Amino acid sequence: MYCIEVENLKKAFSTKVKGEGFKQSLKSMFKPEYKTVDAVKDISFTVDSGEIMAFIGPNGAGKSTTIKMLTGILHPNSGEVKVLGLDPTKKRRQLAGQIGTVFGQKSQLWFHLPPTDSFRLLGDIYEVSKNDYKARLNYLVDIFDIGDLLKTPVRKLSLGQRVRCEIAASLLHQPKILFLDEPTIGLDVVVKQKIRELILHINKEYNTTIFLTSHDAGDIEKICKRAMVIDHGTIVLDESVKKLKYDYLRRKIVSARFNEKQAPIDIKGVDIIKATDYATSMHVDTEIIPINDVISMLSEGDNLADITITDPPMEEIILEIFKKTAVESK
Amino acid sequence: MKIKKYFTIFKISLRNALFYGKNLFGGIIMYTLFIYVFFRLWGVIYKGDTIAGYSYNQMIWYVCITEVIICTIGLGMMYEISQDIKNGAIAYQLGRPYNYILYSYSNIMGNSFIRLIMYSIMGFIFGTVLVGAPPVNNIAAFPFFIISLVLALVIQFFLLMSIGLTAFFVEENRPFFFIYQKLILMLGTLVPLEFFPRWMQTILRYMPFSYITWAPAKIFVDFSIQHTLTTIITQLIWSAIAIMLCFSIYRKGVKSVHVHGG
DSSP: OEEEEEEEEEEEEEEEEOOSHHHHHHHHHHSOEEEEEEEEEEEEEEEETTOEEEEEOOTTSSHHHHHHHHTTSSOOSEEEEEETTBOTTTSHHHHHTTEEEEETTBOOSOTTSOHHHHHHHHHHHTTOOHHHHHHHHHHHHHHHTOTTTTTSOGGGSOHHHHHHHHHHHHTTTOOSEEEEESTTTTOOHHHHHHHHHHHHHHHHHHOOEEEEEOSOHHHHHHHOSEEEEEETTEEEEEEEHHHHHHHHOOEEEEEEEESSOOOOOOOTTEEEEEEOSSEEEEEEETTTSOHHHHHHHHTGGGOEEEEEEEOOOHHHHHHHHHHHHHHHHO | OOHHHHHHHHHHHHHHHTTOHHHHHHHHHHHHHHHHHHHHHHHHHOOSSOBTTBOHHHHHHHHHHHHHHHHHSOHHHHHHHHHHHHHTTHHHHHTSSSOHHHHHHHHHHHHHHHHHHHHHHHHHHHHHHHHOSOOOOOTTHHHHHHHHHHHHHHHHHHHHHHHHHGGGTOSOOHHHHHHHHHHHIIIIISSOGGGSOHHHHHHHTTSSTHHHHHHHHHHHHSOOHHHHHHHHHHHHHHHHHHHHHHHHHHHHHHHTOOOOOO
16 A cells, blocks of 8 residues: 655745845845745655665755655645645644654753753643653663663753653554655664664654655665665665665675785776775776676785775765766756 | 643643743843833822822832733744744644644743742732732632733733744834834823723723733723623633634735745
């Protein structure tokens, strides 16, 4: 069963255009000119229940606009949206009880009060019964490991602690879909990893659908099974993360260290990224030259001390997708 | 609709307000200054008689009460609402299963409650110290005063909220707040309605502005059952109008909400 269905969704904003200088300002006072910006141009997609979906795109691509339409905050200009079988703009409050949202930039916890107060408030807002609330809170405190933080004012928590509380807060009413907008923004690697594990855990345990936007390629690589790339209001790619990696990961990064001074390497299909006397790292295009051949060429003459082969980071893959679609659209 | 959640919001907001101790301190100084200025001013003007039916004692108590009402609902939180609408932060609040206006009402009332209590105590102390016991001629004045005060705060909140919600349609709505605030100050806070020319009084009795400060204060310092009943009925009508106005602006605004990315 699909839990999110979107068909031919469109949203345009009209903004006032202001020219430069005093004269233009005066003019816009009496005769304002408007410019329409198509934030989302005709997108369609579906999300299965229990799926973990990544929504990727640069700033201003239309990610937030789409999420806001899915949660019923923005009214679309045209198109059909069904979330859990409901029309979000018409049944916003009914839907709100079944979805959870975490926005990385905006806290839902009260700044001066300990999280437990905010939790109780959210419990009441979402009309969670007393027993359910207790059980649910115990469970979340346990897996999010926030028992010690419950009584500390939010302003005294570190960002990592706060984000854990934020996500726990949005899960108190057992939402069927969890919208995460940049959940790991500004976190260090260890905390990021922890948050990712928690998201996966919630997805597995309760079959919660996760709809995630992120700039962090690691989030997508580690959590998501499917990725949708949006740019300038259109979906440029909708594929499984596995396929994405397969298609765009033919390029490998090979780093080699040598015992003796190594003569410059010149092999077709290999681009040198950085070379010193004793170490070289390079891009290998495996369609031109198999990785095996490269390794055997490098290990000739017993000079090779160490070799590592890695996939390029997700950032590069995404960059490549954008480059490719930009070329195609021209 | 469940009332419980709104009551929880009220409680949490009240607790949150207790952390802003310094803000309260600033308010105490402001209030003291106001009362002092008017105490001296009326002291110079009054020469042992009554003006427009108010004795010196009644006049000082009048100012003590109207200032409590004016200071209770701070404009700061209203600016915040406008700001939230303008920069899109309102999006996060709209995605919750509650009525946004009732949420704001509970939130702001929780935040204002502590000020209401604090200024009321201060007003009582100032009035008693400066001019002696309150000029209450009938014990029935108290319950009617409380009712009128509650209605005054309802009108005040929903009119301010209506102005705040105009941020959906205009880029800068602060001037509306200033105009409104000055109207409230002129038409009942600084001087009672009876000080105006008769023709103006007639008009003003049909307007909402005087029913926020003049109405409750008048009941307190110069109680008469006839006047009290008409006042409270008028306040009820204006409450209903203000609530309807606020909700209709909200409904219109939400449909045209412009929340940009970010």
